[in-house]
Amino acid sequence: MKIALLSRNRRLYSSRRLIEAAQERGHEVVVIDVLRAYMNIASHKPSIHYKGEPLESFEAVIPRIGASVTSYGCAVLRQFEMMGVVSLNESVAITRSRDKLRSLQLLSRKGIGLPLTGYANKPDDIKDMIKMVGGAPLVIKLLQGTQGIGVVLAETQKAAESVIEGFMGVKADILVQEFIKEAGGSDIRCFVIDGKVVAAMCRTAAPGEFRSNLHRGGKSSLIKITPEERSTAVRAAKIMGLNVAGVDLLRSNHGPVVMEVNSSPGLEGIEGATNKDIAGMVISNLEKLTPGKTGTRGKG
Ligand code: ADP
Numbered sequence: 001m002k003i004a005l006l007s008r009n010r011r012l013y014s015s016r017r018l019i020e021a022a023q024e025r026g027h028e029v030v031v032i033d034v035l036r037a038y039m040n041i042a043s044h045k046p047s048i049h050y051k052g053e054p055l056e057s058f059e060a061v062i063p064r065i066g067a068s069v070t071s072y073g074c075a076v077l078r079q080f081e082m083m084g085v086v087s088l089n090e091s092v093a094i095t096r097s098r099d100k101l102r103s104l105q106l107l108s109r110k111g112i113g114l115p116l117t118g119y120a121n122k123p124d125d126i127k128d129m130i131k132m133v134g135g136a137p138l139v140i141k142l143l144q145g146t147q148g149i150g151v152v153l154a155e156t157q158k159a160a161e162s163v164i165e166g167f168m169g170v171k172a173d174i175l176v177q178e179f180i181k182e183a184g185g186s187d188i189r190c191f192v193i194d195g196k197v198v199a200a201m202c203r204t205a206a207p208g209e210f211r212s213n214l215h216r217g218g219k220s221s222l223i224k225i226t227p228e229e230r231s232t233a234v235r236a237a238k239i240m241g242l243n244v245a246g247v248d249l250l251r252s253n254h255g256p257v258v259m260e261v262n263s264s265p266g267l268e269g270i271e272g273a274t275n276k277d278i279a280g281m282v283i284s285n286l287e288k289l290t291p292g293k294t295g296t297r298g299k300g
Helices: 014-023 065-082 093-100 100-109 126-132 157-169 227-240 268-274 276-287
Strands: 003-004 030-031 038-040 049-050 058-064 118-120 138-142 151-154 174-178 187-195 197-206 219-222 243-252 255-262
Touching: 003 014, 003 065, 003 093, 014 268, 014 276, 030 118, 030 151, 030 255, 038 065, 049 065, 049 174, 058 065, 058 276, 065 093, 065 197, 093 100, 093 227, 100 174, 100 227, 100 255, 151 157, 157 174, 157 268, 187 276, 197 227, 197 268, 219 268, 227 243, 227 255, 268 276
Parallel strands: 003 030, 003 058
Antiparallel strands: 038 049, 118 174, 138 151, 138 174, 187 197, 187 243, 197 219, 243 255
């Protein structure tokens, strides 16, 4: 197959591994920086140009679109889809999963366990909003944040009020969430491919920190997940319409709760923790997809 890898940096671990795994299987991979691609959207024959040449005869596309370029990146991906090129994850599913609020609403609609979560733009009564999600301690999250940046733990009512006021003062969109203390600073990353959890790891926060992101000094290790966690992860990926997803769970007193469903899960942490060839599994799944037939059902 001729595969387009949408990535802004071919030297990143995940990009390198996907290229390697595809080449080992006899595929040709072309790395495309989405921001440098330009499109003809008005014609009957949709096309994409790159460095002065049309991108043609691709059979599959692997989107690894960074959070900061979601909108343009998904437009380029959509153009590939319009040209009949099959995508590992479809643009509509990526857009859906990148919107934290929309994702949580879709997941809650289907009964997936979630931390008690509130969202507000300009509440007149911050105290009532805090009460609505069970009071302090609370986690307050900037909607645009990634890699744990903009995720704050407010341990007291007063701290929660002033952090919320502060964020609102700078017109930031925030989520206010029940703090899952019993997770003990650990979360679980489930790597889902085509309706199966193919690998799982536990990430534990550095001492004195509650965020387990590897970028925040968290450490990863192997974990055996329960059947309930497995089915929660699989269902969450399916609801988003993602064929490949990284589902982040917390172990709460009320069962597994989903924090986030990631459409471009990194490979470094999970391959390191599990010693599995996840890149190989991703490519062999890509080989099985047929254009127009992925997990996306076209909902919300
Ligand atoms: P990001 O998308 O920026 O990584 P997350 O929402 O995943 O932000 O939060 C970062 C980390 O903070 C998580 O990996 C988890 O360890 C911790 N965390 C987030 N939300 C909660 C919560 N409600 N209760 C306990 N810990 C949380």
